[in-house]
Amino acid sequence: MTSHRTLVVVAHPDLAASRITAGLAAAVSDLANVTVRHLSGASADRRFDVAHEQALLREHDTIVLQFPWHWYSVPGVLKEWMDQVLTYGFAYGSGGDALHGKKLHLVTSTGGPAESYAPSGHNRFTMDELLRPLQATAHLCGFDLAEPLVVHSAPRLSAEDLAAHAQRYRELLAPVPAAA
DSSP states (O other): OOOOOEEEEEETTTTTGGGGHHHHHHHHTTTHHHHHGGGGEETTTTOOOOHHHHHHHHHHHHHEEEEEEOOOOOOHHHHHHHHHHHBTTTTHHHTTTTTTTTTEEEEEEOOOOOGGGGGGSSSHHHHHHHTHHHHHHHHHTOOOOOOOOOEGGGGOOOOHHHHHHHHHHHHSSSSSOOOO
């Protein structure tokens, strides 16, 4: 029996300057059967090696898209990756069932507090509403979409709170022990 494998796709416009995205990625990078893929260094001239990226997706059972919430969407590098890698015939459409049945986790951080993501809040919409395009993408690709992990108030997050979120993330991705 093969082990369950998880691919964490980390997308940040400036990972070197990131405390939250980089910290969360580092927190899961040593887990057994977890591959962390940093998109910031994976493309040449904004072009990805599509065959390699698709092979990585095929080789893993769970896919995690980890990114900061950026202008009510994913950062540009993740959108470019999705446009180039999640192609017709691979991720959807005729013969495009390579991702069917794989689990998809969304792990994101926001600049604002949780209460700002409500109909009466500053942003006017809930995170569930704002994540609809990614939910639609998951559906189109045949992913089993898990409950998102959203870290709010990223710029004001204390070291202790970041450690708690990192521990929660580790628990989310930790391999489940085989039944005895």
